Amino acid sequence: MKHLNHLLLIAAAIAGLASCKKEDDAVASPGNPAPGAAEMQLVASGTVDGYTVEIYGKGTNLYTGYNTVYARLKNAAGSYLGDAGLTWEPVMTMTMGGMEHTHGCPWSAPVAVAGNASLYEGYMVFIMASSSMGHWDLKVNFTIGGTTHELHLPLPVLDSESEFHKVYTSSMGSDGTTYFLAMLEPAAPKTGVNDMVVGLFRRESDSAFPVVDGYTIRVDPRMPGMGNHGAPGNEDLVQGTDGFYHGKAGFSMTGYWKVNLMVENSAGQVLCGNAVTTEVAESSVSFKVNF
Amino acid sequence: MALALAGAAMGAYGQNPPRGQQEATDDSLAHELGSVVILPASAEELKREHKPLASLDRYLEGTPGVNMVRRGAFAWEPLLNGMATERSVITVDGMRIYGACTDKMDPITSYVESTNLSRARIKSGSSGSTHGATVAGSIDLERRREGFGHKPVLGGKVFAGFEGNNAERIGGTAMHYSDSTVYVNVDATYRRAGNYKAGYRPGMDRELEFSQYAKYNVSAIAGYRLRPGREVEASLIYDKATDVGYPALGMDVSLARAVIGSLQYRYMPQGRAITLWETKVYYNTVTHIMDDSKRPVVAMRMDMPGWTTTGGGYSKVHFSGRSHQANITFSAHASSALAEMTMYPDNPRERPMFMLTWPDVLTRYGGVQAEDRIGLGHGVDLSLHGGAALHENRLESMFGMRSLQLFHPDLSAGRTRLLPNVGGALAVNSGRFTHRAGIGYSERAPSVSEAYGYFLLNVSDNFDYMGNPDMRNESAFSMEWSSAFREERFGVEWAASWFEVNDYIIGKPVPGLMPMDLMAAGVKVYTQLPHAVLLNAALTAQYRLAGPWQVVAEASYRYGQASYGTRLPLIQPFQYKARLHYEGRWFNAEAALNGSAANRNSAEFGEMRKPAYAVVGLAMGKDWGIGKNQLTLKTGVDNLLDEYYSTFADWQGIPRPGRNIYGHLIFSF
Numbered sequence: 001m002k003h004l005n006h007l008l009l010i011a012a013a014i015a016g017l018a019s020c021k022k023e024d025d026a027v028a029s030p031g032n033p034a035p036g037a038a039e040m041q042l043v044a045s046g047t048v049d050g051y052t053v054e055i056y057g058k059g060t061n062l063y064t065g066y067n068t069v070y071a072r073l074k075n076a077a078g079s080y081l082g083d084a085g086l087t088w089e090p091v092m093t094m095t096m097g098g099m100e101h102t103h104g105c106p107w108s109a110p111v112a113v114a115g116n117a118s119l120y121e122g123y124m125v126f127i128m129a130s131s132s133m134g135h136w137d138l139k140v141n142f143t144i145g146g147t148t149h150e151l152h153l154p155l156p157v158l159d160s161e162s163e164f165h166k167v168y169t170s171s172m173g174s175d176g177t178t179y180f181l182a183m184l185e186p187a188a189p190k191t192g193v194n195d196m197v198v199g200l201f202r203r204e205s206d207s208a209f210p211v212v213d214g215y216t217i218r219v220d221p222r223m224p225g226m227g228n229h230g231a232p233g234n235e236d237l238v239q240g241t242d243g244f245y246h247g248k249a250g251f252s253m254t255g256y257w258k259v260n261l262m263v264e265n266s267a268g269q270v271l272c273g274n275a276v277t278t279e280v281a282e283s284s285v286s287f288k289v290n291f
Numbered sequence: 292m293a294l295a296l297a298g299a300a301m302g303a304y305g306q307n308p309p310r311g312q313q314e315a316t317d318d319s320l321a322h323e324l325g326s327v328v329i330l331p332a333s334a335e336e337l338k339r340e341h342k343p344l345a346s347l348d349r350y351l352e353g354t355p356g357v358n359m360v361r362r363g364a365f366a367w368e369p370l371l372n373g374m375a376t377e378r379s380v381i382t383v384d385g386m387r388i389y390g391a392c393t394d395k396m397d398p399i400t401s402y403v404e405s406t407n408l409s410r411a412r413i414k415s416g417s418s419g420s421t422h423g424a425t426v427a428g429s430i431d432l433e434r435r436r437e438g439f440g441h442k443p444v445l446g447g448k449v450f451a452g453f454e455g456n457n458a459e460r461i462g463g464t465a466m467h468y469s470d471s472t473v474y475v476n477v478d479a480t481y482r483r484a485g486n487y488k489a490g491y492r493p494g495m496d497r498e499l500e501f502s503q504y505a506k507y508n509v510s511a512i513a514g515y516r517l518r519p520g521r522e523v524e525a526s527l528i529y530d531k532a533t534d535v536g537y538p539a540l541g542m543d544v545s546l547a548r549a550v551i552g553s554l555q556y557r558y559m560p561q562g563r564a565i566t567l568w569e570t571k572v573y574y575n576t577v578t579h580i581m582d583d584s585k586r587p588v589v590a591m592r593m594d595m596p597g598w599t600t601t602g603g604g605y606s607k608v609h610f611s612g613r614s615h616q617a618n619i620t621f622s623a624h625a626s627s628a629l630a631e632m633t634m635y636p637d638n639p640r641e642r643p644m645f646m647l648t649w650p651d652v653l654t655r656y657g658g659v660q661a662e663d664r665i666g667l668g669h670g671v672d673l674s675l676h677g678g679a680a681l682h683e684n685r686l687e688s689m690f691g692m693r694s695l696q697l698f699h700p701d702l703s704a705g706r707t708r709l710l711p712n713v714g715g716a717l718a719v720n721s722g723r724f725t726h727r728a729g730i731g732y733s734e735r736a737p738s739v740s741e742a743y744g745y746f747l748l749n750v751s752d753n754f755d756y757m758g759n760p761d762m763r764n765e766s767a768f769s770m771e772w773s774s775a776f777r778e779e780r781f782g783v784e785w786a787a788s789w790f791e792v793n794d795y796i797i798g799k800p801v802p803g804l805m806p807m808d809l810m811a812a813g814v815k816v817y818t819q820l821p822h823a824v825l826l827n828a829a830l831t832a833q834y835r836l837a838g839p840w841q842v843v844a845e846a847s848y849r850y851g852q853a854s855y856g857t858r859l860p861l862i863q864p865f866q867y868k869a870r871l872h873y874e875g876r877w878f879n880a881e882a883a884l885n886g887s888a889a890n891r892n893s894a895e896f897g898e899m900r901k902p903a904y905a906v907v908g909l910a911m912g913k914d915w916g917i918g919k920n921q922l923t924l925k926t927g928v929d930n931l932l933d934e935y936y937s938t939f940a941d942w943q944g945i946p947r948p949g950r951n952i953y954g955h956l957i958f959s960f
Contacts, residue, residue: 164641191646192693193700225591225636226644227809233697250697252746252807255644256636290642 040070044138048151050076053140055153063160064126065168066182066199071110071120073142082117085143086110089207090124090155094134106180106201106209125182125199125209127170129159164256164290171263171285173271178203179212179263181285184244189251189289193233196249200239200263211243218262220276220283221249225256228281251289259287328354328411332435334914337923337957338874341881341910344452344461344955346482347405347432355786355829355847356413356428358863362942363537364457364487365504366401366547370940372415372788373825373849373862374427377738377796378765381430382422384526385571385605386553387624387656391579391597392544393648393740393747396537400432402530402549402577404480404508406450406463409435415788416769417676417714417731421620421660422605424680424710424735426767426792434526435465436476436512443470448959456929456951457487457502472516482506486536489946490935497949501536501543501585524555536585539942540750541810542595545582551575566611572604590809597630597649603656614666620678623657627687628739632746646807648747650691652739655683658710670720674729677713682736684760686743694745695760698804698816702760706742710734710764716771723778729771734764741796741817746807749798751860751942752897754815755806756798762819767792783832795823795853823853825862841872850891860896863939864888878913881927890939899944904936925955 043062044055056070071088073081088110094101105127110120130136136155141148160167167183185197196219200212217237223229233250240246251257260283262273273285328350331340342349348367352359359367360375371379381399382388390397412431414421419429437444445468452461465478483505488497507530514524528551535544553573559566581595603624610617630649658680665673685705686692696702714731737759740747744758768791775784798815806814829847836842845868851859865888873880886905892898910927933950941947 163638190693191690192696223644225638225641226634226807228805229807230805231697232804233700252694252697253632253644253646254642255634256641290640 044153044155046151046153048149051081051142051144051149053142053151053153055138055140055155062124062126062155062157063168064129064157065160066184067124067126069110069122069124070113071122071140072118080118081144082112085141086120087141088122089139090126090136091139092128092134092136096133101206103206104209106182106199106211123199125168125180125201126157127168127180127209128157130155130157161288164288166286166288169261169285169287171272173202173263174269175265175271177271179272180209181217181261181263181287183259183287186249186289189249189257189291191251191254194249194251196235196237196247196259198237198245198247198261199243200245213239213243214266215239215245215271216264216266216268217245217247218264218273218275219247219249220260220262221251221257221289222260222276222282223253223255224258224281228276230276251291254291256288256290258282259289261285261287326355326413328413330405330408330410330435332409334921334923334959338879338912338914341912341925341927342953342955343923343925343957344450345405347400347403347408347411350405351400351411351430354411354413356415356827357430358861358940360395360861360940360942361945361947362396362539363504363535363945364484364502364948365506365532365535366397368395368398369400369430370861371413371427371430372790372827373851373859374790375861377741378425378427378735379429380419380423380425381432383432383528383551384434384553385422385431385607385622386551386573386575387423387601387603387626388549388551388575388577389599389601389626389628389654389739391577391599391628391630392547392581393595393597393630393744394540394581394749396535396540396544396581397547397577397579400430401532401547402551403432403528404478404510404530406465406480407435407476407478407508407510407528409433415771416729416767416790417712417733418662418674418716418729420658420676420678420680420712420733421607421662422622423656424658424682424712424733426733426735426765426790434476434510434512435478436514436524437467437469437474439471439474439514439516439522440469441471444468446960448957450955450957452953452955454484454951454953456948457484459484461955473514475511475513477511479509480507487948487951490930490949491933492935495935499538499945501538504532504535506530506532506535520559520561522557522559524553524557526553526555527551539945541586541589542581542583542593543585544580545584546578546580548579549575549577564610564612565608567609568606569608570604570606572602574600574602576600591634591636593632593634595630595632595648597628599626599628601626614668615663617661617663619659619661621657621659623655625653625655627651627653629688646694646745647688647691648745649739650686650695650743650745651688652691652743653683653685653687654739655681655685657681660712672718672720673715674718675715676731678711680710681707682710683707684736684739684742691743691745695743695758698757699760706760708736708764710736714769723776725775725777727771727773729769731769731771732766734766736764737762737796737817744817746814748808748811749815749897752815752895753810753812754798754800755808755811755813757801757804757814757816759817762796762817763794765792765794765796765819780835781833783830785828785830787826787828789827790823790825792823792825792853793821794819795821797823797853797857797859820854820857823851823857823859825859826850839874841874843870843872844868858891858893858895860893860898861940862891862893864890878911880911881909883908883910887938892939898939901937901939901941901944904934904938906934906936907931920958920960923955923957923959925957926953928952 040056043057052074106125108122110122180201182199186194231250231252235248237245237247273283358370415428447466463480510528512526532547555571558568605622607620629651634644660678662676712733716729718727747756771788773786804814833843849863851862915922929951
């Protein structure tokens with residue numbers, strides 16, 4: 001019986017590998033996965049000078065908004081390499097009216113995961129989806145033996161927003177700056193008090209989207225289908241040591257909630273969004289959850 | 292001590308409701324501050340009752356100390372001494388049963404039938420603490436049981452009734468058998484009513500939509516004598532109401548069902564200090580399904596089912612000494628209450644809105660209660676009672692706990708309380724006068740709704756109510772006093788009771804909170820006011836005229852006021868009843884006038900001012916003996932002048948029925 005189980009497992013693994021091969025030139029070899037990264041899925045890979053770079057997301061796709069991204073580097077012999085000074089930079093190339101224009105998005109530098117030097121982790125906040133108008137590439141650099149290698153990997157990014165789901169938004173602030181908000185938590189909202197984590201970034205240039213420091217994000221979740229009902233348990237978001245903004249959101253029942261937001265600078269001036277009142281049903285800056 | 296009532300006002304209003312017959316011949320009760328409603332069965336009892344097949348609600352409505360809150364034609368909510376059901380304990384043969392509706396659409400009284408009850412014992416204030424902690428008092432509904440007889444008797448009755456106003460059809464049968472070792476009672480009752488019509492108002496549609504109902508009740512009770520002085524009894528009630536309309540509410544009920552079962556053991560030794568030792572175990576489940584599918588226009592379709600399950604038992608020992616009549620009761624029960632609300636948005640891609648309106652609350656209760664009646668001689672009796680109970684609430688649902696923590700971040704999953712009570716009464720019987728005075732103190736725990744309710748809409752004041760788990764016990768100090776004078780042809784009695792309630796639990800608006808219901812004006816959270824005062828007063832006089840004629844007059848009044856100018860809701864204004872009764876050889880008849888002053892409405896709780904009214908009713912009854920059998924016909928007309936009116940106890944100001952011609956027929960064999 002035990003042997004039969006093993007045989008079945010091996011057969012399934014072979015079948016899985018074979019099917020992957022057919023669809024994609026990338027091979028999702030399990031290798032040495034990081035602890036806690038069981039949900040890692042290969043989203044892109046490419047080879048340069050005999051080295052293969054593998055890019056993983058938390059699901060099979062990358063979406064607009066916040067994404068945790070992993071990278072691994074493999075040599076020709078199939079060994080995963082650490083300590084290779086790996087860097088990345090996502091770049092969107094757009095063609096509009098025959099003109100080509102490139103810009104980036106907020107992202108963090110890849111750092112080796114604790115306990116696994118050959119697995120790099122970081123995040124990317126894609127500010128638009130891939131489309132016929134433009135495409136995302138990930139510029140990856142790494143240095144081995146004093147030689148720097150560079151590789152461009154196409155990254156397909158899907159739109160995360162739908163009628164009742166929105167985890168990313170951007171807004172032109174009253175100070176003329178464009179702000180980007182991406183919700184990390186609650187990833188799985190529940191009735192009751194939810195921890196809320198949001199990344200807040202601004203556009204400095206086409207290639208610089210730094211974290212905004214010292215602001216406050218006011219939060220006011222409402223049910224548009226329920227007379228704009230809202231619950232207590234909300235806590236405005238303030239920046240934590242990790243750079244992200246932390247607070248709480250209260251949902252008194254399941255269903256569709258619009259999480260209205262206001263961005264305030266350290267002087268208490270509202271730069272983005274507006275307060276919800278009996279006359280004004282929603283803020284111009286919001287997320288949406290439907291659970 | 293053959294006095295009719297004590298300690299409570301006459302809840303007398305409405306359109307000639309059946310009176311029941313108040314009496315206190317039962318020795319143990321004569322010294323309680325309370326009363327007994329007899330539900331008629333025997334030929335003699337039937338003679339005095341004009342609407343014998345009326346629902347239990349109508350019997351209780353005509354009872355001292357009780358008012359019935361109407362949300363429609365069915366399942367009225369009993370108020371005892373001007374206080375709602377969370378302040379009283381309502382039991383069936385000592386069994387605790389909890390309604391499963393968060394909106395009080397199914398009080399326990401709606402799950403039994405007047406046709407299989409023998410009496411309702413009403414105790415006022417802390418003296419009603421035998422089966423649970425109470426502030427207002429208790430109502431125990433006693434089943435009809437034949438009891439053991441010397442020789443085998445098989446009997447029964449078939450009955451049918453019709454109420455013209457709402458085309459209510461009542462039908463059923465009750466059978467009983469008894470001999471020296473066995474007794475069995477089995478009965479079935481069916482009621483079905485259409486919409487009723489209010490009194491005449493020019494240019495107004497009289498039919499009250501969604502006031503229909505149907506109800507089936509089947510019950511059986513059987514006793515077996517193991518040997519002299521040792522008996523067992525098993526009992527089962529199955530009650531199911533369907534298609535019940537609630538014109539005062541936004542939703543109706545598609546199913547209200549209770550299954551109530553018990554096993555009892557009675558030990559009655561001869562020549563011992565212990566005269567009776569009764570032990571019972573019981574179990575019951577209640578299911579209540581609200582339904583908005585018949586309503587043409589609703590803001591949002593929703594499901595609102597609720598369930599309660601209760602199991603418990605008690606052991607009550609009666610002692611009899613030279614000048615003492617004492618008893619002690621140990622009781623315990625556990626009950627779980629769960630209610631859900633699911634709202635369905637028009638857009639199917641939007642997820643349904645789900646919440647737990649009762650978050651699966653487990654209530655555990657265990658208590659001991661003792662009573663002693665001491666004859667002091669010279670017509671003076673002293674009654675004492677006292678006891679204590681442990682009461683625990685525990686939240687069983689993590690979902691519900693998380694939801695409530697939005698409003699009460701420090702909420703703990705459980706809370707245990709100690710609920711004491713103590714009281715006493717002195718009765719003095721001197722010649723034609725009887726005086727009685729009593730005092731009492733008791734505490735109660737907040738109800739499940741008061742402690743853990745989640746967005747419970749009260750359509751009367753149009754607020755969503757939120758429970759508050761952090762409340763202290765509510766306590767009440769009460770004083771009661773009654774006097775009676777009686778001679779051969781004339782009798783008069785008055786009774787008054789005064790309740791000083793501390794930490795009175797009531798909902799107050801919290802401005803920052805947003806309502807859930809689309810129509811609600813805001814959110815009230817249960818809180819505690821330092822004081823509330825309730826006063827009940829009643830006066831009854833009767834005079835026997837020449838021959839078969841008798842006149843009875845009753846008047847009653849309640850008053851309720853709490854701290855910070857809070858006027859308590861559902862307080863009965865001055866009401867009066869006058870009856871002219873004729874009991875002749877060929878038939879009996881009655882003319883009745885029921886009236887009320889305008890109410891002192893509590894605008895804070897959405898009450899409207901209801902103008903004064905007076906309605907007239909006529910009734911007639913006749914018996915025929917057919918061999919050893921008897922045929923009884925009762926007929927009459929309620930609201931003879933088709934008056935359009937509504938009382939303080941009619942939610943949302945729904946009108947009472949207009950003119951109603953009825954006939955009840957009972958064949959006993």
